[in-house]
Amino acid sequence: MNYISTRGAIAPIGFKDAVMMGLATDGGLLLPETIPALGRNTLESWQSLSYQDLAFNVISLFADDIPAQDLKDLIDRSYATFSHPEITPVVEKDGVYILELFHGPTLAFKDVALQLLGNLFEYLLKERGEKMNIVGATSGDTGSAAIYGVRGKDKINIFILHPHGKTSPVQALQMTTVLDPNVHNIAARGTFDDCQNIVKSLFSDLPFKEKYSLGAVNSINWARVLAQVVYYFYAYFRVAALFGQEVVFSVPTGNFGDIFAGYVAKRMGLPIRRLILATNENNILSRFINGGDYSLGDVVATVSPSMDIQLASNFERYVYYLFGENPARVREAFAALPTKGRIDFTEAEMEKVRDEFLSRSVNEDETIATIAAFHRETGYILDPHTAVGVKAALELVQDGTPAVCLATAHPAKFAEAVVRAVGFEPSRPTSLEGIEALPSRCDVLDADRDAIKAFIEKKAL
Ligand SMILES: *Cc1c(COP(=O)(O)O)cnc(C)c1O
Numbered sequence: 001m002n003y004i005s006t007r008g009a010i011a012p013i014g015f016k017d018a019v020m021m022g023l024a025t026d027g028g029l030l031l032p033e034t035i036p037a038l039g040r041n042t043l044e045s046w047q048s049l050s051y052q053d054l055a056f057n058v059i060s061l062f063a064d065d066i067p068a069q070d071l072k073d074l075i076d077r078s079y080a081t082f083s084h085p086e087i088t089p090v091v092e093k094d095g096v097y098i099l100e101l102f103h104g105p106t107l108a109f110k111d112v113a114l115q116l117l118g119n120l121f122e123y124l125l126k127e128r129g130e131k132m133n134i135v136g137a138t139s140g141d142t143g144s145a146a147i148y149g150v151r152g153k154d155k156i157n158i159f160i161l162h163p164h165g166k167t168s169p170v171q172a173l174q175m176t177t178v179l180d181p182n183v184h185n186i187a188a189r190g191t192f193d194d195c196q197n198i199v200k201s202l203f204s205d206l207p208f209k210e211k212y213s214l215g216a217v218n219s220i221n222w223a224r225v226l227a228q229v230v231y232y233f234y235a236y237f238r239v240a241a242l243f244g245q246e247v248v249f250s251v252p253t254g255n256f257g258d259i260f261a262g263y264v265a266k267r268m269g270l271p272i273r274r275l276i277l278a279t280n281e282n283n284i285l286s287r288f289i290n291g292g293d294y295s296l297g298d299v300v301a302t303v304s305p306s307m308d309i310q311l312a313s314n315f316e317r318y319v320y321y322l323f324g325e326n327p328a329r330v331r332e333a334f335a336a337l338p339t340k341g342r343i344d345f346t347e348a349e350m351e352k353v354r355d356e357f358l359s360r361s362v363n364e365d366e367t368i369a370t371i372a373a374f375h376r377e378t379g380y381i382l383d384p385h386t387a388v389g390v391k392a393a394l395e396l397v398q399d400g401t402p403a404v405c406l407a408t409a410h411p412a413k414f415a416e417a418v419v420r421a422v423g424f425e426p427s428r429p430t431s432l433e434g435i436e437a438l439p440s441r442c443d444v445l446d447a448d449r450d451a452i453k454a455f456i457e458k459k460a461l
Pocket residue numbers: 108109110141142219252253254255256257258259306307385386408409
């Protein structure tokens with residue numbers, strides 16, 4: 001399987017090189033040259049596979065340059081750190097299916113991808129005799145998941161930028177209490193978008209990227225999207241009463257990474273009627289789906305901070321397909337975006353979008369009310385991100401199609417919002433017990449590209 005760029009200006013590369021490249025060197029995002037379409041027989045034969053076996057079947061289609069036994073080992077080691085035997089179990093509450101993606105070491109869905117990516121990096125660096133300096137931006141959950149993915153690993157240093165004071169206290173502690181010498185936390189005085197723009201700009205600084213062998217962990221890395229495709233299959237097989245029945249997935253969305261994985265699963269032939277794109281007040285993607293309006297606004301802080309994003313970096317991958325796999329048009333649209341502030345779509349394109357997606361923006365009061373009502377009716381506590389998706393699904397799916405809501409974080413990570421909704425703290429899983437009392441390490445810097453570049457140069461491998 002070869003990989004190409006959404007902007008069309010790189011020669012095709014294999015999976016291993018795509019993982020190491022992160023952002024395409026032409027500024028675009030890497031995608032497989034073709035997405036395999038699976039027949040009904042193949043899909044039916046996957047129905048009762050364990051999570052790990054299913055992951056092997058899905059991932060090996062896209063990663064055919066890693067020997068089968070090595071890939072199996074990588075997958076098994078990656079999911080051995082999860083605390084639930086099913087890895088991503090589905091629970092049913094009052095007719096709503098909750099796909100629990102938070103049983104990994106940092107209690108959010110990003111562990112599913114980053115445990116695998118950390119092991120893949122280690123494997124590939126060893127094979128190549130190389131080193132890597134990972135640089136990433138986080139609105140909260142990516143950072144800790146990435147840090148846990150690579151802490152203590154040989155030949156890897158990790159630099160994680162987070163917006164100072166804009167993550168939940170537990171999110172910050174999960175990052176800053178990891179004291180392995182290869183882990184560097186940078187709290188930047190700015191927004192998540194500032195952090196992400198600095199990271200993007202460092203990656204497009206090619207001499208710097210080469211000299212320090214920069215590696216990406218944010219959701220622009222294709223391996224992350226790929227790892228996430230697996231749980232759409234896993235959940236479908238738990239929920240569909242018979243094969244071929246259509247389901248809907250509701251996905252709380254920030255960077256369009258998780259929902260793009262669902263889109264890939266749909267293109268592979270999984271019977272997904274529609275994907276529900278749920279946003280908080282940072283609703284550029286909802287405005288796009290509901291009215292064709294993709295114009296940048298300002299970032300607002302919300303109770304679901306991991307979705308406080310305007311520039312959704314994975315959106316370009318979807319636009320590539322929406323534009324009929326025409327890289328010249330993608331290049332033009334995204335090159336003009338920073339100055340123009342918007343991308344325009346044709347009516348025919350918007351019709352296609354509406355056939356594939358539904359969307360709802362859920363505000364803070366609705367999020368808190370949803371956590372409260374769901375708890376009252378089912379006894380189950382939703383985290384605020386998951387609640388955004390549940391609220392959207394309850395409103396938009398009324399025809400009896402089974403709705404699977406992705407539970408992207410454990411409620412204990414966002415205790416403040418939960419307390420506002422139900423009046424008490426959700427019980428903490430063992431990994432969070434006493435975290436406030438642990439020693440921590442973090443550098444606070446201005447959200448200034450050159451200052452951050454200098455800091456990285458000082459500490460890099
Ligand atoms: C990252 C994150 C999201 C958003 O996922 P994207 O892939 O950026 O769309 C939603 N919920 C939680 C808890 C997250 O950590």
